[in-house]
Amino acid sequence: MRHGHFREQAGGSGKKLRTRAALVDAAIKVVAEKGMEALKITDVTTAADVANGTFYNHFEDKDEILREAAFAIVVEVSQKLDADMAGIEDGPTRVVTATAQFIEIVVDAPDWAAVVLGGTDHVPQLREDADTYLRADLERGVAQGKFDVEVTSLLVDQILALIAVAMRTQLKGGRDTKVTSQVCESILRLLGVSGAKARKVVSSVLND
Amino acid sequence: MRHGHFREQAGGSGKKLRTRAALVDAAIKVVAEKGMEALKITDVTTAADVANGTFYNHFEDKDEILREAAFAIVVEVSQKLDADMAGIEDGPTRVVTATAQFIEIVVDAPDWAAVVLGGTDHVPQLREDADTYLRADLERGVAQGKFDVEVTSLLVDQILALIAVAMRTQLKGGRDTKVTSQVCESILRLLGVSGAKARKVVSSVLND
């Protein structure tokens, strides 16, 4: 059996941890295939190739493994993102870079996308993390006089919703850079950047 | 027992139709309380105050009653909307009016909101209807030279996502006109209307 990302990452660090990681990978796979609501314990153990009872050695219930899966993915994605963002000073450039990279990473790992999209409902922490991350860049842009908005949580919700649209569209229709750049442009427009300037920033970030 | 909207509407038109309407009302109520995924047949029959078996005299399964509920709501909302839209020629004004009215109607009937929000996933027809409705006004605005965009289904999805944000925010935090006007402004910005002009249109529509 081929191993998933987190089972791979667990390497040889003890049988228990390896099984646990395999279960998390399996849960992610099942969510991608059937959606978060339809996930059954048996689906997970079958996909992980362990006995049904094994699930309960590791997790209390469905919610617990879903939270762990979402969290593991977020940690992973944040690390990749941080690397790309270091040293970027311009607010609009930061927002577009973060958005585009985030979308790209998640769309490239479509199994992760389903968990991230479903996770915003089920794992409050996920949304909070995104909020903190995004808000800093928005405020930077405002301080630089590049964004003409008041930074509120309603604004953050709107931007996250647009990012979700880009993810969902590419999950359905396949990877498509135009979708990402169009949504990035929309986000800048939302922030009070003119259409012309928005196009310029987006194309400069996406063609490096 | 107090009756819900559709049971009321059914009036005295035959026992079967009255029971059916009561079931639809009950389904809407249960969805609002526990979400679309968690809905159980028994919850519906209990809320409708009928025997469990009665459900099957009217509907094949869960999906069927949910579709019927969503459809009934959409018909109702569309009728109210059409009345308000008649005679408005200006594209931006139409978009803001439709958006604001739609949000207001649904937020005023919070039970409906849950079905509408959940329905976009489960009832493809719902999204298609919204698409058709919205697209016409977008194209009108473009033809009038008021919107600086290409009308694509990606654009429609983005606008629908922003409307959903406004609905969700007010479902959680209670009715709040500022939320609606802020989101309407965002939608206009998305469509290439300048911040100043957007504010003007929104405030002129929302203060009549």
Added chain:
DNA sequence: CTCATAAATGAGATATTTCTCAAAAATGAG
């Protein structure tokens, strides 16, 4: 009011999913 028909009832059969636990297998420290 009467009666044929339509509709509702709810007990229980069937189906699905979760969860437990005694027994078996695997692990790794010494």
Added chain:
DNA sequence: CTCATTTTTGAGAAATATCTCATTTATGAG
């Protein structure tokens, strides 16, 4: 290699939900 300990196993008990249907009740046309 040995063996106390950890982990896995999977059969089946328990819980939950769906759906059927023989019977009862309500309806409204005549």
